[in-house]
Amino acid sequence: MVRAVYPGTFDPTTNGHMDVIRRASALFDEVIVGVLCNSQKSPLFSVEERVNILKEVTKDLPNIQVRSFEGLSVDFVKDCDAQIILRGLRAITDFEFELQMAQTNRVLAPHIDTMFLTTSLEYAYLSSTTVKEVAMFGEDISKFVPPYVAEKLNEKMKNVR
């Protein structure tokens, strides 16, 4: 059985993340989406909110689980008894950082491999940061995120604005 972990911040989940999750769900027996609880970043959504959003938007995919984690991705992957770290590659700008991470993780845990899914072209420009910026100015974000995320993001922005 091949189990992959897809780690990230997911603040919030975009259609780009969903594309990777759907494709991974067809490729691996099990996929655990790992939501990073990073005390050095100050995300808009709490880790519980990000986990709940992901659970809701992946509920039609039976082999997807969502869990939060703290610390190093490789330790979480070991904890999940998984063999693969899955990451998305949007553009060449992602490449250098991702390569460095993958090679560091390889030294830390040689039995765990990093695999990349290249983004579908229609989502290549999408990032959680730009979606939050657009939402902050009250613009329509329905093309960027699943409807449930749009609802939660618009609610959140009402309180932030």
Ligand code: ADP
């Ligand atoms: P991180 O802080 O770990 O980069 P993100 O939530 O921004 O967390 O991203 C998690 C993973 O999803 C990363 O591998 C990232 O490259 C990938 N990703 C982000 N946006 C997209 C997108 N639009 N299409 C495909 N993959 C994406």
